[in-house]
Amino acid sequence: MVLSMKITDSAPVNAALGTGGRFRAPRRAAAGAPRVHRPGARGASVSARARGVRLACAAAWSVLVLGCRGHEPVAVTHPLDPLDAREMDVAREVLLAAGRLGGPRRVSLLDVHEPPKADVVAGRPTRREAFAVVYDARRNETAEAVVDLAARRLASWRLVPGAQPPLDPSDAALADSLVRASAAWRAAVARRGVRDLSTVEVAPWSAGYFGSDAPATARVVRVDTYVRARRPNDMARPIDGVGVVVDLTRRLVRVEDAAAAYPPPDAANEDAAWRPLPPPTTDAPSVTGGGASAAAVRVDGSLVRWRRWRLRVAMRPREGLVLYAVGFDDGARVRSVLHRASLSEMVVPYGDPGPGWYFRNSFDAGEIGMGVGVAALRPGVDAPAGATFVDAVLADVHGVPHRRPRAIAVYERDGGLAWTHAGTGRRARELVVFALCNLGNYDYGFEWTLREDGTIAHRVLLTGAMAARGVPNATAGAHDSLAHPVTGGVAAVHHQHFFSYRLDLDVDGASPNRVDEIETRALDAGPANPYGGGFAAHERTLATERAARRPLDLASARRWIVLNPAARNALGRPTGYLLEPEASAEPFARPGSWVRRRAGFLDAAVWATPFRDDERYAAGDYPYQSPGGDGLARWTAADRPIDGTDVVLWYTLGVTHNPRPEDWPIMPVQAAGFRLVPVGFFDRNPTIGDR
Structure with a gap:
């Protein structure tokens, strides 16, 4: 790591030492006032020779300064509490008196010397001690010291041959x-x-x-x-x-x-x-702070406008929540990102091959309908009370329309830290589009999050009640490789959830698109990699459908990017969006098994096809009692070219659920997901200067 410590001739010492030699914390800006960096405002008192290593040195100097006389001691209530100022004073004085500090010797670390854990856990009395690492620059030697604070004595001093302490x-x-x-x-x-x-x-x-x-x-x-x-x-x-x-x-x-x-x-x-983007070309609501809010979001029918994002939302009876016409306003125009994004299909195979379980591999979208099971969201429970809610209209078995109130929630929330460095930075906000579907025992929340930096993140939230089988109470704690006891007389069966997402990415337009695969691999040993630490990213274009059937590979950090060669950024590169998988799972059902035949999308984590209106469902239009072989498996058998076409990307997300008692009776939410990340879509960090 870089030693990001910078020193002036005397400024940092004077800044860290207030009147009376006390440590003075940096002044805080007025509440709500942004910290402004002014170019050229760096102090003229900094010598040219030392400018390159100026130190904001509160951390380094606190070891020696916080112990200055006049500081009130901090009450120690636990043996592992950090040293207070008076204790640091004592440790320093003991080291000086023992001739172990001063001159070429300096403190590299000063901390509490933790007592034995067994004593702490048992509540037995412990000694309060300080631990110091002292570096002798003249001899290039490192030593460790333990100071008994109550007795004000050096309890131990030990040279550590060959050790180098942290840089200072x-x-x-x-x-x-x-x-x-x-x-x-x-x-x-x-x-x-x-x-x-x-x-x-x-x-x-x-x-x-x-x-x-x-x-x-x-x-x-x-x-x-x-x-x-x-x-x-x-x-x-x-x-x-x-x-x-x-x-x-x-x-x-x-x-x-x-x-x-x-x-x-x-x-x-x-x-x-650092140049901020121009104002949006279309009007946008004003920015608000605080927690979840609807005030910064404008919803007109299906149209959602938030900051620079423009999109539409819908509740479809089979797919459930669908996003479409998703674009980003960069100040010149609204640029297309996604034509349509939805759950295409899902399957839940269970691992018990017994007669009561082998058939349990529900295709919840194609066999039930995600939208059919959409819940009426409860403000303050399923979604924040301040959200904007969108109703849905769904037909019953007679074709009679019924309004499903509050089917979709749209709201802004705190997005964590956007970026920070060198005393400047900003907090992020993000837009959430959320729906909750109840399908029998399981409930699935689908959450799309759009961030100010252009990222689109998706999470599926798994909750509800697990499918379980009864076991004799006498054997409830016995080992069973097919299920896990969750309470007396009940064991929940191991199972998996697989979600196939259809992502019709139109990055700056629908065509021509291409899909590149990015892998990072270690360089071969040899003259070009003399110390063995080199690694490089390799990118290749997936030209056809079969070439684009790809598994995940953690070892190479494999990712996929949809590029538009007809749209170039300021560096002359195609604009693109990257599919970045998060944690996922591989299917345990064997190749050739019935569930694998019917859910052909399990054969790869990533698929790519040229766009066709009639290719929407990964397991085919009618998976119920289907013998399989339909959907992605059938379409991609033609091995159609995808380079230079309107590409549709498909992603299979897997979750392996090994039940635990904490999942019973209602399992806490387990989340899984992926991100779509801009790569060269912008020429710089788009949140710089945007408020």
Whole structure:
């Protein structure tokens, strides 16, 4: 990791020490007032030599400053409570009195010395002790100390041969001075057009260990350099191809200067990444804060408008909740992302092969109907009380329409941290579209979340009551590989849920699209990968339907991206959206089994087909008592080309449910899902400057 510690000549010490030598916390902005970074506002008192390693040093200095006299002690109520200021005072005084601190020796860590867990758990009296890691820079030695705080004595002191403690501000300052003193480094930087060294930041990174790469007795860092950023991203303008190996026992090992030398990115490039998007081309509701809210969402019939997102929602009797006409307003136009997204089919195979269970593999969409089972959402229970609710109209067996109130909930909620760095950042908001379907014993919630950064996330929420079988009370605790006891006389059978999603992605238009697969693999050992840590991402186009039948592969972080080669971003690359799977499961039903024949979509996690209006259901139009072989399995047997067509992506999401007592009587929600993530759809982080 980079040592992101920066030191001025005296500013950080003075900032950390308030009047009377006390630690002073940074001032907080007024409530509700955004923190504004002003370009060029960095202090002029910072020396050119030390600018590259200026430290916001509250954390480092608190070890020595929080113990200053005058601090009130913090009441210790548990043996594992952290040290208070008075205890740090005592530990420091003991180390100084023992000659173990001062001069070249510095504290790398000071913490509570945890007593034995058995004593803590048993409630037995324990000693209050401090644990310190002390580094001797002159000898390049590390020691551990334990201080008995009540007795004010050094309980133990132990050298740790070969150990190097974490990097600290002193290391950063030394690395900075050694690098700047190097003529070879200055020449390498100058070759890249950087001659004003006062504009250069020096960033030490932990170096790791690679055999003979550095002296065995060294304390080594690797240093990168950057042109000082005007915005809160210190790495926005790297001086590429220049690396320095520094031995912090006070010598520079070498300067690595790549043959290719080109100037760092200019300031305009950096500023462009922070440029906010233009205002939406269509009117949008004002932004609200707080928790879940309907005030920031506008719903007109099926049309939903929120921030920059525009979409329509519907409740369909078979598929349930459907999103369509999903687009993002980038300030120039509303750009299409999804033509239609829905659950295409699902199946729930149970693992018990016994006569009462082998047939249990319901196709809940095709055999029952997700929309048919849609629940009337209860404000404050199934959805926030402040949500906007959309009714649905469904026909009964006589064709008579019936209104299902509150079938869909639409609301804004807190989306967590959007981004943060260097004292600036913002909180995220997100739009939720939600429906709940009850299908017999199980309830399924379908939640689509649209985020300000362009991400579309989907989660299916599994709850309800598990299918179970009775067992004799006497054997309720006995091992059964097919089921798990959940209460006296009851065992719930192991089972799986598989959901096939049809994702008709129209990224900046329906055609021409293509699907690329991205895999990341380790580089082969050899001269091009001398330390064995190299890895690279490989991308290939899936040209036909059979080529696009793909399993998940955790080992290669396999993902899929739908690209539009006719639409290019500022870097000249096709715009795209990436399918990013989350946790999933493989089917345990054997290939060739009946459930696998009928649910052919289980044969791959990802499928891609050229769009056809009549290809909507992954297991075919009529899965009830179907012998199988229909749907995706049949369509893709033709191996039609998909490169350059209007591509439909299909994703099979799996959940393995091994029941537990905590799932009984009503199981708490278990969530599974995936994300659709923009890749090159925007030229930068679209949330920068957007409020």
